[in-house]
Amino acid sequence: MKTMLHIDTYLKSRSQLIEEHLTRLIPEKEVPYHTLFSAARYSLMGGGKRLRPILALATTETLGGDIDTALTAACALELIHTYSLIHDDLPCMDNDDFRRGKLTLHKVYPEGHAVLTGDFLLTHAFDLIANDTELTTDQRLQLIKTLSKHAGGNGMIAGQVLDIQSEGKQIDLERLRLIHRCKTGAMITASIEFGGILSNATELEMQILRRFGEEIGLAFQIVDDILDVTASKEKHGRLVPSDLTNHKVTYVTLLGLEESQVAAQTLFQSACEQLSALSVDPALLISLADVLVHRKI
Numbered sequence: 079m080k081t082m083l084h085i086d087t088y089l090k091s092r093s094q095l096i097e098e099h100l101t102r103l104i105p106e107k108e109v110p111y112h113t114l115f116s117a118a119r120y121s122l123m124g125g126g127k128r129l130r131p132i133l134a135l136a137t138t139e140t141l142g143g144d145i146d147t148a149l150t151a152a153c154a155l156e157l158i159h160t161y162s163l164i165h166d167d168l169p170c171m172d173n174d175d176f177r178r179g180k181l182t183l184h185k186v187y188p189e190g191h192a193v194l195t196g197d198f199l200l201t202h203a204f205d206l207i208a209n210d211t212e213l214t215t216d217q218r219l220q221l222i223k224t225l226s227k228h229a230g231g232n233g234m235i236a237g238q239v240l241d242i243q244s245e246g247k248q249i250d251l252e253r254l255r256l257i258h259r260c261k262t263g264a265m266i267t268a269s270i271e272f273g274g275i276l277s278n279a280t281e282l283e284m285q286i287l288r289r290f291g292e293e294i295g296l297a298f299q300i301v302d303d304i305l306d307v308t309a310s311k312e313k314h315g316r317l318v319p320s321d322l323t324n325h326k327v328t329y330v331t332l333l334g335l336e337e338s339q340v341a342a343q344t345l346f347q348s349a350c351e352q353l354s355a356l357s358v359d360p361a362l363l364i365s366l367a368d369v370l371v372h373r374k375i
């Protein structure tokens with residue numbers, strides 16, 4: 079109970095820090111194309127949990143790094159995440175009208191505008207890191223390499239391609255695991271690796287963090303599949319679960335609710351065990367992993 083109270087306070091304070099910084103990073107602009115910035119803010123400031131930047135900051139502080147220095151890079155992860163959601167909701171992908179209880183971007187702005195807003199957030203994320211004078215040149219390069227790897231054609235985008243290709247098809251657990259690792263696990267892993275880079279972690283620490291990220295990332299998407307069935311209304315404001323409408327194979331359709339919960343719990347435990355090899359106290363990361371796997375939305 080004590081830990082839960084502590085982690086709630088932590089999440090609130092970090093998410094406030096991140097939201098304040100995001101509003102500074104994407105200001106409204108008085109230019110002829112000002113709707114681009116309004117649209118970006120509509121999606122970016124739309125009530126997400128901010129788990130990816132929080133994971134980056136928590137990893138940074140666990141390893142003795144400075145979170146003020148890390149803040150812009152951590153926010154770049156949220157820009158990529160937001161772009162991925164804008165595109166994920168488009169009619170040509172999951173075709174969803176609601177996210178976080180609000181209309182999706184293409185329901186508020188023309189569809190082409192929503193595509194371009196996603197493109198802008200993606201591009202701007204790399205711009206922010208490349209120009210972040212709080213960081214060393216080597217840190218900027220490492221962050222750009224990590225982000226392009228995990229968000230790119232063998233990471234998140236690969237997962238999204240496999241995901242839409244698999245719609246309406248019967249795929250097995252091995253294929254589903256690959257999709258989940260890529261479409262969601264990759265960006266969770268990137269977030270934790272960001273913390274390692276921002277705190278100048280050793281190669282050994284990076285390996286431990288990477289394994290932790292991969293396991294917790296897969297668990298995160300298993301829980302997302304569960305929530306699509308059990309909390310579609312609360313999480314998204316959708317009356318009919320999106321995965322059902324889109325005929326997607328998910329952990330729930332393959333294993334059922336109970337076994338999916340067991341799979342997420344097993345990954346959570348194994349992820350936390352990885353952290354015992356670190357020479358620093360992993361309590362904060364364990365509490366965060368607990369939040370990721372036992373979240374209600």
Ligand code: IPE
Binds near residue numbers: 129261375
């Ligand atoms: C939802 O991610 C999409 C996935 C990659 C599974 P989150 O559950 O982190 O979404 P927000 O940002 O908190 O709404």
Ligand code: IPE
Binds near residue numbers: 238
């Ligand atoms: C989305 O997965 C993954 C990415 C956006 C990369 P989902 O399609 O399951 O996410 P939700 O359920 O729409 O949030």
Ligand code: MG
Binds near residue numbers: 172
């Ligand atoms: Mg999707």
Ligand code: MG
Binds near residue numbers: 174
């Ligand atoms: Mg979706």
Ligand code: MG
Binds near residue numbers: 302
């Ligand atoms: Mg989902």
